[in-house]
Amino acid sequence: MVQAARGTHDILSNDCRRKHHVIGIFRQLSDHYGYGEIQTPLFEFADVFNRLGETSDVVTKETYTFTDRGGDQLTLRPEGTAGVVRAVISGGMTADLPLRLWYTGPMFRYERPQKGRYRQFDQLGVELFSPAHPHADVEVIALAHDLLKTLGLNNITLKINTLGTTDDREKYRAALVSYFQDYKNDLSPDSQDRLTRNPLRILDSKDPRDRALIQKAPTFNGYLCQKSVDFFGRVLEGLDSLSIQYVHDMNLVRGLDYYTHTAFEFVSNDLGAQGTVLAGGRYDTLVEQMGGPHLPGVGFAAGVERLLLLSDYVPPTRVPIAFVPLGDAAERRGVSVCYDLRAAGLTVEQGFSGNLQKRMKRADRAGAIIALILGDDELDQGMIVMRDLKTGDQRLVPLDQLVAVCLNAVKQ
Ligand code: HAM
DSSP: OOOOOTTOOOOOHHHHHHHHHHHHHHHHHHHHTTOEEOOOOSEEEHHHHHTTOSSOHHHHTSOEEEEOTTSOEEEEOSSSHHHHHHHHHHTTTTSSSSEEEEEEEEEEOOOOOBTTBOSEEEEEEEEEESSOOHHHHHHHHHHHHHHHHHTTOOSEEEEEEEOOOHHHHHHHHHHHHHHHHTTGGGSOHHHHHHHHHOGGGGGGOOOHHHHHHHHTSOOGGGGOOHHHHHHHHHHHHHHHHTTOOOEEOTTOOOSSTTOEEEEEEEEESSSTTOOEEEEEEEESSHHHHTTSOSOOEEEEEEEHHHHHHHOOOOOOOSOOEEEEEOSHHHHHHHHHHHHHHHHTTOOEEEOSSSOHHHHHHHHHHTTOSEEEEEOHHHHHHTEEEEEETTTOOEEEEEGGGHHHHHHHHHHO
């Protein structure tokens, strides 16, 4: 049997409409905050993502990389930031700052699929490039907060932390390695591996063997320089001034390596293991790392599927009018009846087979509020039966007045 590849799924009519609804709200809000859209390719040279860092799983274990027919090594994008940064550099967009960009689209990660985690999934996100300023972080978090609020998502906690400068991190990393080294054999196998590759990620571990050790591990606070402390203080002060609530989670580290200073996640309690609906942070050295000038950035991305799992939005009725012709002549006349109604802006659906009962059932399933039934007798009189599917009332309407009557009925 032909099947969809593992971790992928088809999205059908109503779910597409729910998705467009979420993206539409995000687009509106981004406009409002002064962000312009950017669309980058679904694949880039593998090197674009390799430069994100060698210690992140997203880059080392989860990419779809292939050699194309011309011999180039390409990677399907696992996230949006790298492509946007590449576009900013190669398009020379670094002169007019701040530069505010938003994007949506599919991303690809070779992960173990489960609820809320797929191999092809959609992200929506923003990136803001400007000289580093805590208010840029506040702006981006406020936009994320507004998005979740406008979507009506509750029960979501904002967790925030600072990862300091690259120097701060090096010092903290050394302290963590020296601490965990003493307990190496007590750590989970994953964390033993992280100990040399990326010890900060141990802090993120959910494994009970690691949890007890993490509680007693040195915290980042002791290794942050004054500048980092002040920067973070001003970000929190900005959030306070907007009454955006947060939890300072000192164990929050992100799965991608490029973050400096602020890192944050909006986490839902209603999604099980894949609770992070939106995440991001500041990356002050990434643009340089990828071959561009010194240009700090901050941004976030949300998983659209996760937002949809939490949203109870139901799209409005799709097809308000069902046309039900009975017999050959009515079917023929129906072609222009439906055409005229649609030209007037009405949504009409017509089945092509089945008896009256079957067609009425189908109209009901489509969520129609009006059925237009055309039989030979009515046709002879230049009339059509209009049935209100909510009340069951029906009446005869002259065909030449049908458009006006339907427009009126749908408005009510
Ligand atoms: P990320 O944390 O890797 O960050 O992904 C952001 C969001 O994408 C996650 O919080 C989650 O909602 C969604 N997501 C990630 N992987 C999957 C998956 N396999 N299936 C479904 N949803 C998923 C980034 O991607 C960064 N680029 C965010 C960023 C932008 N940081 C700064 N600017």
